[in-house]
Amino acid sequence: MSPRRSYDQYCSAARALDAVGDRWTLLIVRELLAGPRRYTDLHADLPGVSTDVLASRLKDMEREGLTTRRRLPPPGAAYVYELTGRGRALLPVLQALGAWGQAALGERRPTDAVRAHWFALPLLRALDAVGAGAGEGAGGGGLVEVRLEEGLFHLRVGAEDGPVYGDGPAPGEPDATLVLDTGTCTAISRGESTVAGAVRDGRIAVSGDGTLAKALSEA
DSSP states (O other), X not given: OOOOOOOOXXXXXXXXXXXXXSTTHHHHHHHHTTSOEEHHHHHHTSTTOXXXXXXXXXXXXXXXXXXXXXXXXXXXXXXXXXXXHHHHTTHHXXXXXXXHHGGGTOSOOTTOOOOGGGGHHHHXXXXXXHHXXXXXXXXXXXXXXXXXXXXXXXXXXXXXXXXXXXXXXXXXXXXXXXXXXXXXXXXXXXXXXXXXXXXXXXXXXXXXXXXXXXXXXXX
């Protein structure tokens, strides 16, 4: 396999872009922050990417040490891709990009695809501040289940390793459950509302016995 093109600049930003600057790479990281994914699942949740480009990006990411590929034991017997520690370290990069880009989000366009779990990272960013103030973050942080019209997903606030979110219900009793509509989630993603403000306004219903749920209820 021929080497990837490089900026050939002795600069840490250029070196980083050598690894993750290609189109789709960071969005693949976004998907894999949910944990191991099959190729078909990645393709389904990255509308617009061709099969050839996705396969190429995954090979490049494996070569860069961002992902690994492994075969599930029977009866699954399928290959899954997952982030390495180096790949998971891109979470704050995506969080910063999301914060920087929230002003450009605007109204949803007719051509815009959407998945419920795409709201996970902006919500995680908003909840991390609440969790830090509530003393969450040590020992894996708080498990939060989020219920939208489009579906369920869960977040791990303050997680230091492993998946930071996932599709479907929380794998275990959540520390907090949030019920909200897409409009409220969008407002938080745009930076027009905070989670605490939406709770106070009655736009987010909070339940649960965890420290994070109590912090949100008392915000």
